[in-house]
Amino acid sequence: MAKANKGANDLIARTKSEALARHKARYDELVALMRRRMTDIVESFYDLGEALREMLEKKIYAAAGHASLRAFVKAEGLFSYAQANKLIAIVRRVPREDALRLGQERAFALVAYTDATPADDSPAGLVAADARVGAKPVSKASLREIEAATRAVRSGAPKTAAARDRARAEAATLKAVKKALRDAGLAGAAVRVGRDKVHITVARAKADRLAGG
Secondary structure (H helix, E strand, O other): OHHHHHHHHHHHHHHHHHHHHHHHHHHHHHHHHHHHHHHHHHHHHHHHHHHHHHHHHOOHHHHHOOOOHHHHHHHHOOOOHHHHHHHHHHHHHOOHHHHHHHOHHHHHHHHHHHHHOOOOOOHHHHHHHOOEEOOEEHHHOOHHHHHHHHHHHHHOOOOOHHHHHHHHHHHHHHHHHHHHHHHOOOOOOEEEEOOOOEEEEOOHHHHHHHHOO
16 A cells, blocks of 8 residues: 555656646746747737736746746846736737737727726727727727726716616626627627617628628
8 A cells, every 4th residue: 555655646746747847848938938029029019928828827937936927027027017917918808910900008908998898898899890999999099099988987987876777787788789799690799888779880891791691
Protein backbone atom coordinates (compact mmCIF):
# COMPACT_ATOMS: atom_id res chain seq x y z
CA MET A 1 0.00 0.00 0.00
CA ALA A 2 2.79 2.39 0.92
CA LYS A 3 4.50 1.65 -2.37
CA ALA A 4 1.29 2.34 -4.28
CA ASN A 5 0.81 5.63 -2.45
CA LYS A 6 4.38 6.63 -3.21
CA GLY A 7 3.83 5.87 -6.89
CA ALA A 8 0.67 7.96 -6.96
CA ASN A 9 2.39 10.84 -5.16
CA ASP A 10 5.32 10.67 -7.56
CA LEU A 11 2.92 10.79 -10.52
CA ILE A 12 1.12 13.83 -9.10
CA ALA A 13 4.40 15.60 -8.42
CA ARG A 14 5.66 14.82 -11.92
CA THR A 15 2.43 16.03 -13.50
CA LYS A 16 2.61 19.30 -11.56
CA SER A 17 6.24 19.74 -12.48
CA GLU A 18 5.52 19.18 -16.17
CA ALA A 19 2.60 21.62 -16.07
CA LEU A 20 4.79 24.22 -14.38
CA ALA A 21 7.49 23.73 -17.02
CA ARG A 22 4.93 24.20 -19.81
CA HIS A 23 3.57 27.35 -18.20
CA LYS A 24 7.07 28.71 -17.63
CA ALA A 25 7.86 28.21 -21.31
CA ARG A 26 4.59 29.83 -22.31
CA TYR A 27 5.24 32.68 -19.86
CA ASP A 28 8.52 33.45 -21.63
CA GLU A 29 6.80 33.33 -25.03
CA LEU A 30 3.99 35.67 -23.98
CA VAL A 31 6.31 38.19 -22.36
CA ALA A 32 8.53 38.17 -25.44
CA LEU A 33 5.48 38.74 -27.66
CA MET A 34 4.34 41.66 -25.50
CA ARG A 35 7.77 43.28 -25.61
CA ARG A 36 7.86 42.97 -29.41
CA ARG A 37 4.38 44.37 -29.83
CA MET A 38 4.91 47.30 -27.47
CA THR A 39 6.82 49.05 -30.25
CA ASP A 40 3.83 48.72 -32.55
CA ILE A 41 0.94 48.99 -30.09
CA VAL A 42 -1.36 50.99 -32.37
CA GLU A 43 -1.74 48.06 -34.76
CA SER A 44 -1.04 45.26 -32.32
CA PHE A 45 -3.10 46.11 -29.24
CA TYR A 46 -5.43 43.18 -29.92
CA ASP A 47 -2.52 40.71 -29.87
CA LEU A 48 -1.41 42.23 -26.57
CA GLY A 49 -4.90 41.84 -25.18
CA GLU A 50 -5.10 38.21 -26.22
CA ALA A 51 -1.72 37.48 -24.62
CA LEU A 52 -2.84 39.18 -21.41
CA ARG A 53 -6.13 37.31 -21.37
CA GLU A 54 -4.31 33.99 -21.68
CA MET A 55 -1.87 35.06 -18.97
CA LEU A 56 -4.82 35.90 -16.70
CA GLU A 57 -7.27 33.09 -17.43
CA LYS A 58 -4.68 30.30 -17.27
CA LYS A 59 -2.76 31.99 -14.43
CA ILE A 60 0.45 31.58 -16.39
CA TYR A 61 1.96 34.45 -14.40
CA ALA A 62 2.24 32.01 -11.46
CA ALA A 63 4.93 30.10 -13.36
CA ALA A 64 7.28 33.03 -12.71
CA GLY A 65 6.24 33.36 -9.07
CA HIS A 66 3.72 36.19 -9.52
CA ALA A 67 0.64 36.04 -7.30
CA SER A 68 -1.66 37.91 -9.67
CA LEU A 69 -1.92 39.72 -12.98
CA ARG A 70 -1.38 42.98 -11.11
CA ALA A 71 1.88 41.64 -9.67
CA PHE A 72 2.93 40.40 -13.12
CA VAL A 73 2.47 43.72 -14.94
CA LYS A 74 4.17 45.60 -12.11
CA ALA A 75 7.17 43.26 -12.15
CA GLU A 76 7.57 43.25 -15.93
CA GLY A 77 6.93 46.98 -16.30
CA LEU A 78 5.15 46.50 -19.61
CA PHE A 79 2.15 48.73 -18.92
CA SER A 80 -0.14 49.73 -16.09
CA TYR A 81 -2.65 47.39 -14.50
CA ALA A 82 -5.47 49.64 -15.74
CA GLN A 83 -4.17 49.43 -19.31
CA ALA A 84 -3.87 45.64 -19.04
CA ASN A 85 -7.50 45.40 -17.92
CA LYS A 86 -8.57 47.69 -20.74
CA LEU A 87 -6.91 45.46 -23.35
CA ILE A 88 -8.41 42.32 -21.80
CA ALA A 89 -11.88 43.90 -21.81
CA ILE A 90 -11.55 44.70 -25.50
CA VAL A 91 -10.61 41.16 -26.58
CA ARG A 92 -13.32 39.67 -24.39
CA ARG A 93 -16.07 41.90 -25.76
CA VAL A 94 -15.13 43.13 -29.24
CA PRO A 95 -14.27 40.87 -32.21
CA ARG A 96 -10.82 41.47 -33.68
CA GLU A 97 -11.99 42.93 -36.99
CA ASP A 98 -14.31 45.39 -35.27
CA ALA A 99 -11.70 46.38 -32.69
CA LEU A 100 -9.04 47.06 -35.30
CA ARG A 101 -11.47 49.14 -37.32
CA LEU A 102 -12.52 51.16 -34.27
CA GLY A 103 -9.05 51.49 -32.78
CA GLN A 104 -8.08 50.72 -29.19
CA GLU A 105 -9.61 53.77 -27.48
CA ARG A 106 -12.91 53.79 -29.37
CA ALA A 107 -13.27 50.02 -28.91
CA PHE A 108 -12.86 50.35 -25.15
CA ALA A 109 -15.17 53.37 -25.07
CA LEU A 110 -17.83 51.25 -26.77
CA VAL A 111 -17.36 48.55 -24.11
CA ALA A 112 -17.87 51.19 -21.41
CA TYR A 113 -20.94 52.52 -23.21
CA THR A 114 -22.63 49.11 -23.40
CA ASP A 115 -21.81 48.51 -19.72
CA ALA A 116 -23.56 51.76 -18.84
CA THR A 117 -26.77 51.07 -20.75
CA PRO A 118 -29.61 49.04 -19.22
CA ALA A 119 -29.99 47.13 -22.49
CA ASP A 120 -28.17 43.89 -23.22
CA ASP A 121 -26.47 45.35 -26.31
CA SER A 122 -22.97 44.16 -27.08
CA PRO A 123 -20.22 46.20 -28.78
CA ALA A 124 -20.29 43.73 -31.67
CA GLY A 125 -24.06 44.15 -32.04
CA LEU A 126 -23.82 47.93 -32.07
CA VAL A 127 -21.07 47.83 -34.70
CA ALA A 128 -22.93 45.30 -36.88
CA ALA A 129 -26.08 47.44 -36.88
CA ASP A 130 -24.12 50.70 -37.00
CA ALA A 131 -26.43 51.75 -34.18
CA ARG A 132 -26.60 55.28 -32.88
CA VAL A 133 -24.46 56.12 -29.88
CA GLY A 134 -25.57 59.52 -28.74
CA ALA A 135 -26.22 61.63 -31.82
CA LYS A 136 -24.28 59.58 -34.37
CA PRO A 137 -23.99 56.01 -35.63
CA VAL A 138 -21.05 54.02 -34.28
CA SER A 139 -19.11 54.27 -37.54
CA LYS A 140 -19.09 58.09 -37.36
CA ALA A 141 -18.95 58.66 -33.59
CA SER A 142 -15.62 59.94 -32.28
CA LEU A 143 -14.02 58.82 -29.03
CA ARG A 144 -15.17 62.02 -27.36
CA GLU A 145 -18.73 61.54 -28.58
CA ILE A 146 -18.90 57.93 -27.37
CA GLU A 147 -17.56 58.97 -23.97
CA ALA A 148 -20.09 61.83 -23.82
CA ALA A 149 -22.91 59.41 -24.64
CA THR A 150 -21.70 57.11 -21.85
CA ARG A 151 -21.71 59.97 -19.35
CA ALA A 152 -25.19 60.97 -20.47
CA VAL A 153 -26.49 57.44 -19.96
CA ARG A 154 -24.93 57.22 -16.52
CA SER A 155 -26.23 60.59 -15.43
CA GLY A 156 -29.71 59.61 -16.55
CA ALA A 157 -29.86 56.46 -14.44
CA PRO A 158 -33.26 56.15 -12.70
CA LYS A 159 -33.26 57.61 -9.19
CA THR A 160 -36.82 57.00 -7.96
CA ALA A 161 -38.60 53.70 -7.28
CA ALA A 162 -41.10 54.37 -10.07
CA ALA A 163 -38.33 55.14 -12.53
CA ARG A 164 -36.46 52.00 -11.54
CA ASP A 165 -39.62 49.93 -12.01
CA ARG A 166 -40.12 51.47 -15.45
CA ALA A 167 -36.50 50.75 -16.34
CA ARG A 168 -36.90 47.12 -15.28
CA ALA A 169 -40.06 46.80 -17.37
CA GLU A 170 -38.30 48.30 -20.39
CA ALA A 171 -35.37 45.96 -19.88
CA ALA A 172 -37.74 42.97 -19.83
CA THR A 173 -39.37 44.17 -23.06
CA LEU A 174 -35.97 44.70 -24.61
CA LYS A 175 -34.85 41.19 -23.67
CA ALA A 176 -37.99 39.64 -25.15
CA VAL A 177 -37.69 41.60 -28.40
CA LYS A 178 -34.03 40.71 -28.80
CA LYS A 179 -34.79 37.02 -28.28
CA ALA A 180 -37.50 37.18 -30.93
CA LEU A 181 -35.06 38.87 -33.32
CA ARG A 182 -32.39 36.25 -32.68
CA ASP A 183 -34.93 33.49 -33.34
CA ALA A 184 -35.81 35.25 -36.60
CA GLY A 185 -32.15 35.33 -37.68
CA LEU A 186 -31.56 38.94 -36.74
CA ALA A 187 -29.05 38.55 -33.92
CA GLY A 188 -27.05 41.73 -33.39
CA ALA A 189 -29.89 44.10 -34.21
CA ALA A 190 -29.88 47.24 -32.08
CA VAL A 191 -33.09 47.75 -30.11
CA ARG A 192 -34.23 50.83 -28.22
CA VAL A 193 -37.39 50.81 -26.14
CA GLY A 194 -39.23 54.13 -26.06
CA ARG A 195 -42.32 55.16 -24.13
CA ASP A 196 -44.73 54.28 -26.97
CA LYS A 197 -42.56 52.58 -29.58
CA VAL A 198 -39.75 50.05 -29.89
CA HIS A 199 -37.08 51.09 -32.39
CA ILE A 200 -35.12 48.32 -34.15
CA THR A 201 -32.03 48.93 -36.28
CA VAL A 202 -30.78 46.09 -38.48
CA ALA A 203 -27.65 46.03 -40.63
CA ARG A 204 -28.67 46.45 -44.28
CA ALA A 205 -26.53 43.50 -45.37
CA LYS A 206 -28.31 41.20 -42.93
CA ALA A 207 -31.73 42.43 -44.03
CA ASP A 208 -30.76 41.92 -47.67
CA ARG A 209 -29.68 38.34 -46.93
CA LEU A 210 -33.03 37.65 -45.31
CA ALA A 211 -34.89 39.23 -48.22
CA GLY A 212 -32.95 37.04 -50.63
CA GLY A 213 -34.07 33.93 -48.79
